[in-house]
């Protein structure tokens with residue numbers, strides 16, 4: 001069996017990424033078969049439980065309040081609404097629900113309590129529950145774990161060097177700190193990134209170094225292709241070619257053999273043949289539903305037709321790790337601490353982000 005290594009270097013990863021494609025695919029598919037059933041792919045549903053109005057300046061994101069996009073914002077969803085959506089997702093073959101809130105960081109209080117209740121509710125439906133809520137303290141991670149959270153998503157997005165060209169309102173080290181806080185609980189870690197943001201191949205390799213040298217490696221790594229949204233600083237980035245996606249998936253599979261590699265945003269631009277090659281290269285999860293937070297995604301029935309054609313089976317929940325127990329709010333041993341941690345705010349200027357912000361202000365003034 002290929003060993004799990006935590007000492008990958010950028011040079012080694014670049015060498016893998018740039019191999020002749022047939023060699024790369026062969027090796028990735030071989031590693032994939034050692035650790036996973038190649039005919040099983042997990043279907044996850046991403047639910048935006050609080051959309052838009054985010055104070056951060058992530059250059060790729062239509063939910064950042066400072067850019068002018070036509071995203072319809074909404075307040076935090078109610079627990080019954082989330083339950084209904086989760087049941088729908090389950091009936092359509094999803095074994096995992098990932099709830100996303102457009103927050104900089106989690107704040108103790110009624111909204112977080114509501115999210116904890118959502119976690120309890122979905123865990124009781126026997127689905128894997130994942131949350132992506134921004135930066136998180138150790139106590140907040142413990143409270144999510146106690147509610148029955150299965151995974152926490154916190155993407156590194158790109159390499160540490162290129163991160164400064166994408167986001168100025170927080171630092172790369174904050175991301176690592178949150179991942180570390182999650183690691184102190186029994187919640188699994190989901191962390192990946194986005195390609196097509198103007199980064200170099202070296203940055204892609206740099207991101208994989210940062211992820212693969214974590215010990216343990218993240219249980220789940222989403223690989224997204226940028227969906228360039230009008231009004232965001234990255235609106236004019238050129239689309240990611242399918243070959244880049246295939247190379248990125250294959251390289252991720254080789255350096256993180258045990259990880260669930262998730263083919264995430266950008267699937268609407270991929271043909272079925274392209275997606276099939278990504279599955280061959282080691283992708284073993286997709287996000288289902290016609291929207292990925294706010295950007296378009298293939299229809300569930302289209303995905304099911306593709307599964308049938310390729311002979312793929314949706315993965316059952318809790319195959320990789322047992323279902324966590326849920327402690328009811330009334331039985332909880334943990335309390336909110338009302339913490340106010342000092343997450344960094346580097347505040348350097350990113351020209352593209354500043355221009356997009358100015359454009360948005362002009363549009364809003366008209």
Ligand code: SF4
Nearest residue numbers: 054056058061064102
């Ligand atoms: S990616 Fe998340 S943190 Fe960044 S602007 Fe969008 S919602 Fe906010």
